[in-house]
Amino acid sequence: MDIITDLTLVGALAIAWTAAGLVADGLQGARSAAQLRRRAGWLSALVIIGSAVFVAVPATAWVRPGESNAPAAVLLAAIPALVVLTIGVRRLGQVRRGAGAFATAPHAPLPPGLRAAAAHPLILVPMQVTGLAALLGVPIAARLVEVPASDVAGYAITAVGVAVVAIGVRAAVRHSRLSLLALAPIGRSRPRIPVSSR
Template sequence: MDVTLALVLGLTALWSGAGFLADGMPHRASARSLRRRGTLLLTLYGVGLLGTAVLFGLVTTTGAGTLVLALPVVPATVVAAWTVPRLRRLRAGAGALARVPDAPLPPALRAAAAHPLVMLPPQVAGLSMLPAAALAVGSAGIDAGTLLGPAVTGAVLVMVAVAVRHALRHNRLVERATAALPGFAPPRRPGPVGPAAGSPVVPADPVPALAGGAVTSAVRSVRTPPPVSI
């Protein structure tokens, strides 16, 4: 088997597996489990970054299909620049709680584990390997023209769907973490300032609302005592 083809297929499986494991980070039940998953992902990211660098070196040396085969370098760079530092901080935060046996995962740590920069870049790296795998398979004797177009289209559509899903899940977990803070009170909607339209207006003092002489007679009958005969 060609070395480039074997490397491309191996990196496709590695980045896809890492993206699948990263997607389950917010669903960890305990801080210790999150720390173990973070350690495993850091190891996979290191191997994936090394393999992607080797692939880029092979592609630039041979000069065949440089653009498509070098496409995974972009998400791999994002993984090295943003995902790995975030994952290290997340692993350190989980490690502080992992000393307590069966310590539950705090909502804030769960929301941090669901951040799109933690979830999305390894999955994009795995999806970007699909066109490279199609081209590498084509170089092995199979027509790559029938595979490259559907691979690129499918990878782009899946990337968009996955990005939207991660953004919505992260926002939902952030709202839950904010609501779990002590002393947090959700904002209240302001009530109506004046009376509703069409509702009857009730005066503060019902006596002035009586008509004309009825006011005077009613007040006199109440306030004037009857004459006392001796």
């Protein structure tokens, strides 16, 4: 299989998952429930496109004769993509259904609990890590990096590890802050029990 086909497949994978990571990052910034529902729909579509490209890579390598670097290039991205498909998609569906509950009032402000759910790390982190890993596959598909190449692989794994930790910490801090905002009205609305004087 030629280098153009490899680059096309891996490039499409990188574009789809990087776009998914960017949309997931802005999910909690929606101004209304209707906007959150639209963004969740776009994110679901990007996940479907990215998953279809994952299926297309081995299928194309099997159908077309010749050596292909595409399967090796997408292997690193396959692990976080599995987390997206097993956990992230379910949580994204919950957010989309929660936003859909406000369909009769599309301009209603976004409830803090729904905003916190949209910022959950299990939605954001796997998608951004998949996009990052897919981007690292582009030089492999372009045959700029040979696999295995111990030095380059070591640097790449270190860079991905640092990025994963940074993405995870950022997502966890943001989710915690939004969760506290969701619980704040509950704390303020506690009924006061009058003290009767004798």
